[in-house]
Amino acid sequence: MTASDADGDDLPVIRPVSSRERETLRTTRIAGIDGPLAELARVPRIRAHDAIETARGEGFEALQRMPVAELLDRLATAGALFLGEGAPASATAGSLPPFETYRRRVTESTGLPAGLVETSAHWLAFGLRHAAESLRAQSPTGRLDVYDEPAYERERTVGLAFAPRVRILGAMMPANDPTVYAWPALAIAMKIPIALRPSDRDPFTAVRLGRALLEAGVPESAVHVLPGDRSLGETICQEADHAMAFGGEEAVAGFEDDPSVETYGPGESVAILGRKPTARELDTLARGVCRAGGRACFNLTRIVATGDCDPDVVANGLAERLLEADVGPLHDEHTDVPGFPDRETAVRIDGAITAREGVDVTAEMGDRSSRLFDPEDAPRLLPTVLRTDKLVPEFPFPFVGVTRRDREELPKCLRGAYLAVVIGEETIERRVVRSPAIRKVYAGGYPASVDLRETHETYLASFLYSTTTYDPA
Template sequence: MLPLLSSDERETTRSATVEGLDGPICEVARTPRIRVHNALETARRYGFDALQETPVRELLDRVAAAGQIFLGAGAPANSASLDPFDQYQQRVVASTGLPAGWVRTSAHWLAFGLRHAAESLRAQSPTGDLEVYDDPAYVRETDVGLAFSPRVRTLGTTMPANDPAVYAWPVLALAMKIPIVLRPSDRDPFTAIRLGRALRAAGVPASVVHVLPGERLIGEIVCRESDHALAFGGEAAVGQFRDDPTVETYGPGESVAVVAREPTDRELETLARGVTRAGGRACFCLTRIVATGDCDADALADRLAEQVVNSDTARCGPLTDERTGVPGFNLERAAQIDDAVGDQSGTDVTASHRIEPRLVERDGVARLLPTVLRTDELVSELPFQFAGVTRCDADDLPIRLEGAYLGVVIGDDDLERRFVRSPEIRKVYGGRYPATVDLRETHETYLASVLYETTTYDPS
């Protein structure tokens, strides 16, 4: 049985079976409610002080080492509980349907983010340096005494199963000296438990990182009773927290690209990558492609569909083949999503660029082939390589796109500036879809803005 991680590793009297696409994978502990309260109390009373007493550069060294241990590189003797990386990778593929290549890529991005956590902390520091995390006092305008003070003693999180790299964000909170309490997704408890073990093997105290697998109610308790929380997932997972000022909600992404003229081949290539990368499941994947200005929506949809169908990330081989890009589902779930595509009123433009139907079965696993619709209305997000191309008047933008995690604007500098000034769009990229996710950037907002506050401090 995979354990919960709190003050120690512990199995429980109740467990649940992690079901994969092709049958059961393993048993995982179900955290009793009392263990949530105990974990939060331990984090507040002991974990917070332990982190505050650790020099930030020493803590960053441990976080960086944990990233390497997570990958199975340079693991010390006390990390013997970590399975070989290939076994971890196979379990995540089998449980989530993510292709093996993306699981490996995402794990490496997670390790890269931990290795470069210092750069992320500097980006979020009010002084641009790391020392403020050790000594919060600083001076502005030569004579204004301020302090960069923690607002909370614990950060709770409910984590998704769409991308292992998402775990970089709570670990950045740990690097900022705030203990974390994680409730992993039922579909992927493997990443959280492996990461918790890697952090402990790297010398991070057991009192500061807690991994509590369990039913969704456990995640609700973690979010409600932590000092502050992050909730990741679809609307069913995060909707209940929308109006709670102590919970930051992430998802669904509904990321968008607005194209105001005929895109160049290079620009079109970046848009196709935005639709297909990460199996189409990440918050940064493009869902809504909007044609405006001089851009012909029909022509854009046809060019994008051809590019998507022929992209390297549209390969539909075995999930264990690292060249495969199309994710897998069980047949029932795939049929539900296929029906949801049909509910979007529009034309499947990709159908004319491929021989097979959208829903296929390969190697005993259901697949949904990459799909681009030409629609009159903005589409809803679906968890595969899917996007809709819609015509909108520029005067209606960006207000019609409220809630988009990421916005790309091509061919209209004025609209690009309107996106930047708008509260509807969280991140704006001009001229192209970004090649990578940079942890020095905001993830909707900076973690430091919810974990820390600037206060007046006039020392004696």
Template sequence: MGAVPAGEPVYIDALGPTGPEPFRARERRPLTTLAGEPVGEISQVPALYVRRAISAMRAAPTTPAAQRFAALDKAADLFEGAAVAGLHPDDYAHLVSRASGVPLGVVRASIAWVADVLRTQRRTVELAMPRGVVADWRDPATTAGAAVWTRRGEVFAVHAAGNTPAVHGLWPEALALGYKVALRPSTREPFTAFRLVSALRDAGIPPATLTLLPTDHAVADVIIAEADQAIVYGGQDVVAKYEANPRVLTQGPGRSKILVTADVDWREKIDIIAGSVSHLGGTACTCATAVLVEGDPEPLARALADRLSLIPSLPPEHPDATLTVQPTDVSAGIDRYLHTVAGDARALLGGDTIVDELPSGGSVLRPAVHLVASSTAPQLGVELPFPCVWVGPWHERDGIAPLRDSLVLTAMTTREKLIEALLNEPSITNLYLGDNPTTWLRPGIPHDGYLGEFLMRTKAMIRSVPAAGSP
């Protein structure tokens, strides 16, 4: 971004493979706050630039493991606490909040999360490896025959999301594994991507190992086509576009859920349930969007609505803000869509509107709680980017079918046969039991499996021991 004095425009330009200087494209788009105030511009590099950049990355040598891990450690400190590309960390956090509507507290928690992820990559890489596999062909085990953990390709493309800075806590695992990473930032919130890439390059990651390629949607497809592997974030439309491509890992709607069976008193769990719905402003794929209750679900739904209604509407930079703010026209569009998909569901909160306009610009997305009549209600599969939850009944005869297709399922139950069935259900990615919110996550714990499971493979190797004195 260059030196950025207070009040000066912020330029998000490409960081190419040939050196430290950013490339400012002829085509650029404005960056604004929620109130429409201009804060800078983001370059939109053409397809030719992308192809040349990825070709240069592919031709560059792989960064040695020791250098990679040292750079990740150093970058954590820079990203969290130093002036990077001329922008102080506090100024950066406020900029993200003002431009994206993410509450400042969420931004700061996300920054700390990303820094922790960078610091723990040695351990994460080890945890992702199968037992008995070695990380380096020089390991003595290969003299007798062993499996070696090897990359499936050289260049990994990332189409980043902009809902919170925490989304950048996943792709650094690819750097740790020796991939070269081409990152396309979100236009909504490109500041974290630029800051993190700059910090990693300042810490010792070579330019040809890590690039930032801001561009439009059409050229974004070129990035995926040129790379070996890719990860993309988006809604169901994005998942449908790429789900048949084995080179692309999709990060779409989480449809995370909570199940409360009759052997558990939900009244003791209401704080955990409410936190699962509202954490990170309800924007994360791990936030609960459906709660199924054995027995009458209405008392839980009303108690949940009461809890969520107490969350204040505040500007995103307020220290107590927890709800996301969006431009009023965007919020109004989400509100209209909610009224359409709610159908016959009974609104207990947010039925009139979820839009709460702020004098400072933009509108808070207020929580919504709806009651549905059955565990097969189509609304249970609807996920929206704010605290929106559907509450319905579950019966033992329903089995696990209503709980499928969940990134996270928190099962508040003591029934071991049910737990076994949930654990063995392939479409439930993560299973949490008891007093653990759906939003629980720690560095080293897989989110949607370890990224290494997608990027790496085992390769059998056996080698002869060199004769004594041989070169």
């Protein structure tokens, strides 16, 4: 179904995925780098309330009746459908647009290069296909049977149960990286329904995932994708039994004191170096800055030198590597640097970096006069290494600040980080591991990949399930 824009061109209508959603009166236009992309339906608040109640009742009971092995098979099928791959006969007739259409829309609406969209989509599908490994990692016994029969024994005498503590998970989702949808999707495998409010910038990933789950045979009462403004996302987070809220400081600020909402962002991930890094270690750090176009929570934002480590040497080494990033067309699969569909955003970020104290090492080394670059498709901010005495904030492109701090200040001066890499400082490494403000710690270099068996700040099961005493007759 389409709607006509002001020029008379037909635009697709991106509709909610919800068993109780039949008509939507209002839509908003999704802008892209080459013009409007689609009309996005807006879900009224009362419809979101109805969807949550449906999920909490019918959806929860429907998932509880399904064996976990069957749900895992259906998630794997959904992963194949998401990528547009051949689906088994058990899947219903397809309603998903071709994968190439999906990839193009996400690139044009977010500015994320096509190759990075495809990589992230494959990681999302990988997470669905290998959901069993993630569920085992989060099981108190390391087995899957506790999701079907919660009773288990510890030390042969203590009777316990691993039981759901919520009947629905809500989420206010970001537009930075499609991979992040793997985490709420895992809730379905854990027999917990979901209600997602996607970002207006990228509703395509959420709707495609929702439809893939339904076509794979997940009960429609358990899957709800509800586009709407930010207040609708806040409503979902408030009315759901537990929720996840992704975004920058402003987006998550309202939930920081709410124990029923897990907040994610900004990541401000950091590397702490106690000695001169090797060439291989510098390669991993550069990958940490550039990965996912610099827009994910696990991207390195801050490099902190301490002890015998010279920050100028580190900044120069990183700049050499970041200058090799490909700044080709956004639809080219080899392009590394994202664009900004809204030029004002790029100008504002460029001004904020220019106003900070420090030296743009990439500009000096690359002999460039401007960080802001205007190719034919969309404005870019060229990869930047800032040598500065102050810790930098996070920006949505390959950007990192290199600073120096005394050992005694670390890790307290960081305030927190999603991910920390520690090289050459075993004492600080132990301090970082013990810090409740830093969620993931890697020693020796930035990790080659994100393992979905690891925590994403914390395990999903830690707030969807609880361990209770159970002594059956």
